[in-house]
Amino acid sequence: MEILFNKKFMDYNQNETRGDGNYRIKEFVDKYPDTPVDFDPMPFIQKVHTKEYLEFLKSECETNGYMAEVDLTPETYDLAVLSVGLTILASETNNFAVCRPSGHHARANFGMGFCFLNNDAIVAKKLLDEGKRVAILDIDGHRGDGTQTILKNEPNLLLVSIHQKDAYGGNGEKFHGDNAINLVLEPRVSEEKYLEALDEAISYIKEFNPDIVGISAGFDTYKEDVLLEFDLDVDSYYKIGKKLSENFDNMFAWLSGGYHNKVKDCVKKFIDGINSIN
Numbered sequence: 001m002e003i004l005f006n007k008k009f010m011d012y013n014q015n016e017t018r019g020d021g022n023y024r025i026k027e028f029v030d031k032y033p034d035t036p037v038d039f040d041p042m043p044f045i046q047k048v049h050t051k052e053y054l055e056f057l058k059s060e061c062e063t064n065g066y067m068a069e070v071d072l073t074p075e076t077y078d079l080a081v082l083s084v085g086l087t088i089l090a091s092e093t094n095n096f097a098v099c100r101p102s103g104h105h106a107r108a109n110f111g112m113g114f115c116f117l118n119n120d121a122i123v124a125k126k127l128l129d130e131g132k133r134v135a136i137l138d139i140d141g142h143r144g145d146g147t148q149t150i151l152k153n154e155p156n157l158l159l160v161s162i163h164q165k166d167a168y169g170g171n172g173e174k175f176h177g178d179n180a181i182n183l184v185l186e187p188r189v190s191e192e193k194y195l196e197a198l199d200e201a202i203s204y205i206k207e208f209n210p211d212i213v214g215i216s217a218g219f220d221t222y223k224e225d226v227l228l229e230f231d232l233d234v235d236s237y238y239k240i241g242k243k244l245s246e247n248f249d250n251m252f253a254w255l256s257g258g259y260h261n262k263v264k265d266c267v268k269k270f271i272d273g274i275n276s277i278n
Helices: 005-013 051-062 074-092 117-130 146-151 191-208 234-247 263-275
Strands: 003-004 095-100 134-138 157-164 181-184 212-217 251-255
Touching: 003 074, 003 134, 003 263, 005 074, 051 212, 074 095, 074 117, 074 251, 117 146, 117 212, 117 251, 134 191, 157 191, 157 212, 157 251, 181 191, 191 234, 234 263, 251 263
Parallel strands: 003 095, 095 251, 134 157, 134 212, 157 181, 212 251
Antiparallel strands: none
16 A cells, blocks of 8 residues: 655645644655546546535635635635545555545535545445445544435445544444444543454454445544544554454555644554555
8 A cells, every 4th residue: 555645735724723734744745746636536526416515615615715614715626626536546546545625524415524525425436336345444533424424325335433422523323324333432542442443343344345445544543633532652553554454455545634743654654554464
């Protein structure tokens, strides 16, 4: 697994005082080349988001509006589309997309929680349409509530979200309908407790027997995150990646949350753990 990145994401410079700023990815700029997206992601986006919402989002961006706790700029729309495109490319190459903005709170017809286009749901829907059996493991510390809402009726999909109790996005029932499982952890969350939950998530996914596993990789579970209350260290992500690689062959990942200055270190350790088995 390798890192896919594009420095255009630095133009998405939002909410520096509220958590989601481009400080999160600045350490990638001089270390990774730009990955081009040489296809149009819009046909895949339109399978998930309504025409009316996409038109409204574009208009709000062009007029410097406000949505999902974010001050929009004309660049926001294009970067959200690019973020989806890089996530799709990661799914086709078994790599890790370092992209912003992320998407797992976004609904089909409105944005929420720093999210406008639901990368998770869009890439899952594309894979489902290709006839694949898909598992999405959301290790962001917030629940992938938008993803679960959009994809709740997909029989060939399993969603598993590991998240902090009573954080943004809600808790969700442990067995949320037919295709989603929520593993809710009481703060503060130790590495031991987290890895126990990960083992449980892996067991559900293995029982589902997917063709491909997508990882919504949030690093707001790091101990210095400003929004959540986890006690994971940088080396914890090596252990997470290694566990996943020991159990699944066909995987890809994309960046979700993580509101601190160690995002690059966490991503690198996660990928090192995955690659340690290959």
